[in-house]
Amino acid sequence: MKAANGFNENSVSTTPLEVRPRRMRFPYEEMTSRFFYDDNPLKSALIASLSSTFPAGEGEFIESVRLFQDKVDDPELSTQIRGFIGQEAHHSQQHKDFNRALQKMGFDAVRVEAIFEKDLAWSIRKANPGQRLAFTVAIEHLTAILAEEFLTNPARLEGMEPAICQLLQWHAVEEIEHKAVAFDLYMSQVGNRKLLRLAMRVGLFMLIYRTSKYMCFMLAWSRTMPTWKQFMAFGRFMFGKNGLFRALRANYRAYFRADFHPWDHDNRALIETWKQKIYQQKYDLAKEKAA
Numbered sequence: 408m409k410a411a412n413g414f415n416e417n418s419v420s421t422t423p424l425e426v427r428p429r430r431m432r433f434p435y436e437e438m439t440s441r442f443f444y445d446d447n448p449l450k451s452a453l454i455a456s457l458s459s460t461f462p463a464g465e466g467e468f469i470e471s472v473r474l475f476q477d478k479v480d481d482p483e484l485s486t487q488i489r490g491f492i493g494q495e496a497h498h499s500q501q502h503k504d505f506n507r508a509l510q511k512m513g514f515d516a517v518r519v520e521a522i523f524e525k526d527l528a529w530s531i532r533k534a535n536p537g538q539r540l541a542f543t544v545a546i547e548h549l550t551a552i553l554a555e556e557f558l559t560n561p562a563r564l565e566g567m568e569p570a571i572c573q574l575l576q577w578h579a580v581e582e583i584e585h586k587a588v589a590f591d592l593y594m595s596q597v598g599n600r601k602l603l604r605l606a607m608r609v610g611l612f613m614l615i616y617r618t619s620k621y622m623c624f625m626l627a628w629s630r631t632m633p634t635w636k637q638f639m640a641f642g643r644f645m646f647g648k649n650g651l652f653r654a655l656r657a658n659y660r661a662y663f664r665a666d667f668h669p670w671d672h673d674n675r676a677l678i679e680t681w682k683q684k685i686y687q688q689k690y691d692l693a694k695e696k697a698a
């Protein structure tokens with residue numbers, strides 16, 4: 408059935424572009440402080456905390472997709488799944504490198520990585536393949552809308568050390584490129600939208616709870632006590648008039664529409680802008696080798 412937006416509503420493979428991993432490497436060693444984000448310990452710990460969850464989290468995305476990979480008979484979707492796995496595996500690797508650099512700087516993101524691995528294993532211990540894929544779809548939507556915000560509103564990343572900014576922008580671009588792959592797979596193999604919505608509510612709660620917990624760990628382990636001014640700046644950054652929560656709200660809600668599809672919202676232009684204005688060949692391993 409065709410939806411009003413022209414997409415095939417309950418079916419597979421509606422991604423309007425090629426999903427292909429780029430092999431990048433960013434100079435994390437150029438980071439000058441663990442307060443790499445606006446010189447603010449809380450904003451920096453937030454990104455460090457998210458980064459700590461990426462290696463195991465993206466590993467779970469890959470695993471949950473692989474559980475259904477053999478059942479796919481649409482060649483286009485199969486190709487996209489391979490691209491998705493390649494992109495997520497490479498993100499995982501780059502965030503591991505970033506986490507090691509953070510550890511050297513005094514935020515023990517590597518220790519948090521190990522804690523999250525256990526937390527995640529506990530969370531999925533009783534989940535069936537359909538439930539695991541539903542969580543992947545939900546968290547993929549959250550990463551895609553965060554990615555959109557980072558690329559739409561460059562002011563959001565102001566004050567961030569350039570290497571880390573480049574890492575997040577590249578990651579954001581690929582999150583947008585593959586935003587519908589797990590969704591299309593889920594709709595073709597499981598198709599239960601009620602479960603998708605439940606997974607989003609539980610997934611968002613767990614994400615906020617764990618990210619806050621890991622932020623506290625990293626600040627406590629490094630004996631960092633933010634100043635009042637830094638607390639206030641972080642509060643505005645998250646909950647203020649132009650804060651992250653408000654910026655993400657409409658895109659978050661779109662997920663709960665009865666006929667939602669990630670490409671209802673076509674934001675391919677952001678990828679083009681990145682290619683033309685942000686991408687730097689010196690961080691692209693394939694291009695560097697060829698040059």
Ligand SMILES: [Fe+2]
Pocket residue numbers: 465494495498499578582
């Ligand atoms: Fe990713």
Ligand SMILES: [Fe+2]
Pocket residue numbers: 468495547550582585
């Ligand atoms: Fe992703």
